[in-house]
Amino acid sequence: MSDVVIGLEIHCQLDTKTKLFCPCSTDYRDDGPNTHVCPVCLGLPGTMPAVNRAAIEYALKVAKAFHCAIPEECEFSRKNYFYPDLPKGYQITQYDRPLALGGYIEIESEEGGEKRVRLTRIHVEEDPGRLVHKGGGDRARYSLVDYNRSGVPLIEIVTEPDMTSPKEARRLLAQLRATLEYLGVYDSEKEGSLRVDANVSIRGHERAEVKNISSYKGVEKALTFEITRQRSLIRRGAVIERETRHFVEARGTTTSSRSKVEEHDYRYFPEPDLPPLRVAGWVDAIELPELPAARRDRFVAQYGLSANHARTLTGDLRLAAFYEEIAGNDPALAATWVADTLLGELNYRERSIGTVDPARFRALLALVKAGTITDRSGVEVLRAVLDGDEEPNTVVERLGLAATTGDDAIATAIAEAIAEFPQAVADYRAGKANAINYLAGQVMKKTRGRADPRELGRLLAEALTE
Amino acid sequence: MDDPFNAYITQWSFSGAGTGPLAGRTVAVKDNISTAGCATSCGSRILAGYVPPYDAHAVALVKAAGAAINGKTNMDEFGMGTTTENSAYGPTLNPRDVSRVPGGSSGGSAAAVAGGLADLALGTDTGGSVRCPAAFCGIVGLKPTYGRVSRYGLIAYANSLETIGPMGRTVRDVSDLLRVIARPDSRDTTMQGRPYEHDPVADPKGKRIGVPAEFFGAGVDPRVAETVRKAVETLAACGAEVVSVSMPSMRYALAAYYVTCTSEASSNLARYDGVRYGPGGETAKSWHDAFTAVRSGNFGDEVRRRILLGTFALSAGYYGKYYGKAQTARANVGADFARLFADVDVLAGPTMPVVAPRLGELADPLAMYLADILTVPANLAGVPAISVPCGTVDDLPVGLQLTGRPFEDETVIDIAAAYEEAVA
Numbered sequence: 001m002s003d004v005v006i007g008l009e010i011h012c013q014l015d016t017k018t019k020l021f022c023p024c025s026t027d028y029r030d031d032g033p034n035t036h037v038c039p040v041c042l043g044l045p046g047t048m049p050a051v052n053r054a055a056i057e058y059a060l061k062v063a064k065a066f067h068c069a070i071p072e073e074c075e076f077s078r079k080n081y082f083y084p085d086l087p088k089g090y091q092i093t094q095y096d097r098p099l100a101l102g103g104y105i106e107i108e109s110e111e112g113g114e115k116r117v118r119l120t121r122i123h124v125e126e127d128p129g130r131l132v133h134k135g136g137g138d139r140a141r142y143s144l145v146d147y148n149r150s151g152v153p154l155i156e157i158v159t160e161p162d163m164t165s166p167k168e169a170r171r172l173l174a175q176l177r178a179t180l181e182y183l184g185v186y187d188s189e190k191e192g193s194l195r196v197d198a199n200v201s202i203r204g205h206e207r208a209e210v211k212n213i214s215s216y217k218g219v220e221k222a223l224t225f226e227i228t229r230q231r232s233l234i235r236r237g238a239v240i241e242r243e244t245r246h247f248v249e250a251r252g253t254t255t256s257s258r259s260k261v262e263e264h265d266y267r268y269f270p271e272p273d274l275p276p277l278r279v280a281g282w283v284d285a286i287e288l289p290e291l292p293a294a295r296r297d298r299f300v301a302q303y304g305l306s307a308n309h310a311r312t313l314t315g316d317l318r319l320a321a322f323y324e325e326i327a328g329n330d331p332a333l334a335a336t337w338v339a340d341t342l343l344g345e346l347n348y349r350e351r352s353i354g355t356v357d358p359a360r361f362r363a364l365l366a367l368v369k370a371g372t373i374t375d376r377s378g379v380e381v382l383r384a385v386l387d388g389d390e391e392p393n394t395v396v397e398r399l400g401l402a403a404t405t406g407d408d409a410i411a412t413a414i415a416e417a418i419a420e421f422p423q424a425v426a427d428y429r430a431g432k433a434n435a436i437n438y439l440a441g442q443v444m445k446k447t448r449g450r451a452d453p454r455e456l457g458r459l460l461a462e463a464l465t466e
Numbered sequence: 467m468d469d470p471f472n473a474y475i476t477q478w479s480f481s482g483a484g485t486g487p488l489a490g491r492t493v494a495v496k497d498n499i500s501t502a503g504c505a506t507s508c509g510s511r512i513l514a515g516y517v518p519p520y521d522a523h524a525v526a527l528v529k530a531a532g533a534a535i536n537g538k539t540n541m542d543e544f545g546m547g548t549t550t551e552n553s554a555y556g557p558t559l560n561p562r563d564v565s566r567v568p569g570g571s572s573g574g575s576a577a578a579v580a581g582g583l584a585d586l587a588l589g590t591d592t593g594g595s596v597r598c599p600a601a602f603c604g605i606v607g608l609k610p611t612y613g614r615v616s617r618y619g620l621i622a623y624a625n626s627l628e629t630i631g632p633m634g635r636t637v638r639d640v641s642d643l644l645r646v647i648a649r650p651d652s653r654d655t656t657m658q659g660r661p662y663e664h665d666p667v668a669d670p671k672g673k674r675i676g677v678p679a680e681f682f683g684a685g686v687d688p689r690v691a692e693t694v695r696k697a698v699e700t701l702a703a704c705g706a707e708v709v710s711v712s713m714p715s716m717r718y719a720l721a722a723y724y725v726t727c728t729s730e731a732s733s734n735l736a737r738y739d740g741v742r743y744g745p746g747g748e749t750a751k752s753w754h755d756a757f758t759a760v761r762s763g764n765f766g767d768e769v770r771r772r773i774l775l776g777t778f779a780l781s782a783g784y785y786g787k788y789y790g791k792a793q794t795a796r797a798n799v800g801a802d803f804a805r806l807f808a809d810v811d812v813l814a815g816p817t818m819p820v821v822a823p824r825l826g827e828l829a830d831p832l833a834m835y836l837a838d839i840l841t842v843p844a845n846l847a848g849v850p851a852i853s854v855p856c857g858t859v860d861d862l863p864v865g866l867q868l869t870g871r872p873f874e875d876e877t878v879i880d881i882a883a884a885y886e887e888a889v890a
């Protein structure tokens with residue numbers, strides 16, 4: 001039993017077309033600063049918010065998917081603080097009457113079984129704008145404000161402190177991301193669409209809140225660093241103080257933000273410009289699509305996949321869709337190639353599944369299945385296809401990778417191997433069946449892997465009994 | 467245009483289209499209602515130079531109705547006052563007696579109409595800001611039901627209390643302007659989608675008028691009380707039935723009002739930090755120093771006082787004691803009105819406890835707050851209330867206030883019209 005206690009507060013941008021309280025487009029990432037703004041999201045005097053129903057519907061989908069209790073009515077509140085990226089001097093958020101309460105997210109536990117991480121609440125709020133420090137970092141002489149992001153809908157998901165390792169926290173985020181993408185309410189590929197604050201402590205000691213984590217990998221890194229830091233303090237007999245710390249992504253460390261002096265009193269009160277929002281009746285009309293767990297079970301049943309393969313392939317909406325597109329008449333072969341080979345190659349290249357042409361991948365699988373190329377050559381072809389712009393067929397031809405079963409080259413290699421390694425030949429003939437694998441390895445080396453392993457075994461056995 | 471009363475902060479000549487229900491009439495617009503292309507300052511230095519890029523819904527409707535708009539009228543800074551003396555642009559004078567205040571905070575709008583500079587005016591009413599100056603200047607002013615006129619473009623002081631309201635020389639004028647501005651607007655989701663399509667019917671027969679004892683209590687000038695009682699008798703003589711009633715929740719109304727409006731104001735006025743509009747700060751200073759300098763240098767005393775009060779009332783540990791309690795008292799006022807309106811059609815009483823004070827006479831903030839005692843209940847409950855001239859005391863106008871059921875602005879207008887016709 002781990003003595004680590006982790007809870008997360010996760011902010012995700014909802015992938016609506018327009019902002020939470022005005023008709024501005026949320027598709028601002030490729031455009032110049034302050035081009036997706038209007039009087040409302042600039043907080044000009046006299047403007048009023050009007051709730052974007054799509055954002056509420058998205059949030060309700062999330063709440064439903066995570067089994068939350070959804071009160072009949074929720075309410076927006078103002079969180080008051082001064083910051084230049086906050087054009088109204090307050091953020092419209094939800095406080096004592098959030099959209100959803102309770103619920104849970106199921107993840108694979110550290111021990112391997114299923115585990116429920118309980119949720120405290122889910123609420124909807126607006127994103128502030130963004131500061132650009134001219135001159136960079138601490139040396140900046142002034143800051144500019146870009147309000148394109150101002151008013152983009154966010155959901156904040158608060159978990160109970162139910163996670164016991166950085167790995168579980170990462171799994172929770174992966175499960176969250178997958179579910180949100182299955183629901184079609186979130187796009188993890190959009191920069192800055194995720195922000196996480198993590199509360200972490202060693203049981204029996206005060207906790208630290210680590211802010212400013214903005215990537216999936218960052219969460220595991222930040223938590224691992226923070227746990228090590230806290231443990232070494234405890235070992236030295238020091239007292240851990242309750243504090244807010246910032247994650248410095250570039251260094252993988254957390255630093256104290258000494259924010260106790262600026263302890264905020266946000267003076268929450270109900271937003272008088274928005275009447276309470278009645279969602280009763282609305283919730284029942286929402287239909288959820290197939291979610292990751294259901295799809296995983298279906299992959300096992302429909303394609304005969306192992307639980308592990310099914311979990312991997314359904315862990316990402318695009319990956320699952322890619323798999324179903326190429327599964328064809330040999331889903332087991334396809335699963336192995338996607339989960340064990342393709343993902344590794346993509347990871348190495350820091351590329352996403354979206355960059356892979358399914359037609360080419362299907363052609364590659366066909367070549368492997370037909371025995372035209374060996375598994376080993378298949379990997380080589382895959383790499384060439386990923387790095388270049390060629391059809392698998394063309395790669396096979398260009399590199400001369402067609403399996404060489406039965407041709408002269410393989411016969412020559414077998415003869416050479418038998419001549420060069422008499423000890424292995426003697427061992428085999430003396431009854432050590434394993435010795436044939438050694439010889440097969442030598443033949444493979446000589447043919448640069450073009451021999452079909454099954455075929456090679458047969459040919460070698462023949463040659464050795466001659 | 468000659469402006470002897472300092473009624474306007476900015477003169478403007480938006481000429482009307484020549485057709486439409488308000489064709490040929492000039493409308494003055496209070497300076498906290500946004501006008502595209504015309505400076506809008508809320509009577510504050512902190513918005514000096516701010517020109518809105520959009521029209522308030524009510525302004526767009528007035529323009530579309532063919533009216534000419536001749537300027538933006540003076541007001542207590544952000545609506546915080548009862549005299550129009552708390553303006554960064556100097557006090558407005560009462561056209562009926564230039565040694566007197568016109569009332570506030572829509573004093574400029576009232577003076578423009580009373581002084582003959584405009585036919586009609588848009589004011590705003592948070593705790594009496596349309597009705598008080600209407601009463602002091604001897605014109606008609608209506609605070610419509612909350613949610614009947616879009617607040618989009620009205621620069622917020624206390625969102626949950628305030629509405630835009632029409633002002634004019636006659637009840638019919640006010641009704642005409644209300645018909646134009648009470649139109650649905652999807653940008654204000656606190657609206658109820660109840661357009662006003664009514665023409666005044668000057669017949670009070672069969673209407674029951676309640677007269678709450680508390681409206682004639684301590685602090686009300688006996689001569690004002692007497693004038694208003696006579697007005698109620700006039701309505702009785704026209705066929706209305708008058709009954710005495712009681713409204714005990716009045717005791718807490720003023721406190722509930724001031725806690726609520728200052729709380730909301732402390733948040734609403736946070737956006738004036740010098741970053742996006744208005745006078746800018748020193749970029750060399752730290753963020754905290756920069757916005758503090760902008761705010762302390764450009765807000766007037768009354769505004770700063772109310773921001774401090776509201777910030778305190780919302781603070782952790784005090785929220786329940788002040789803001790929370792104020793909402794309870796507010797609910798009690800609403801319940802009291804509901805109980806009374808189950809029995810009577812309108813409530814009648816004085817609009818203001820006194821006639822227009824001399825300039826400087828209400829300098830003590832507490833004395834000024836007390837003057838709002840009769841007007842704030844309608845804002846707390848969101849119900850419609852009209853002030854119609856009902857005689858004079860010392861040659862200064864007295865206003866009769868008629869308060870009605872929610873979304874029965876028609877009824878208060880009808881009874882006001884009946885009174886007006888009876889004494890014409």
Ligand SMILES: [Zn+2]
Pocket residue numbers: 019022023024036037038039040041042151
């Ligand atoms: Zn916008």
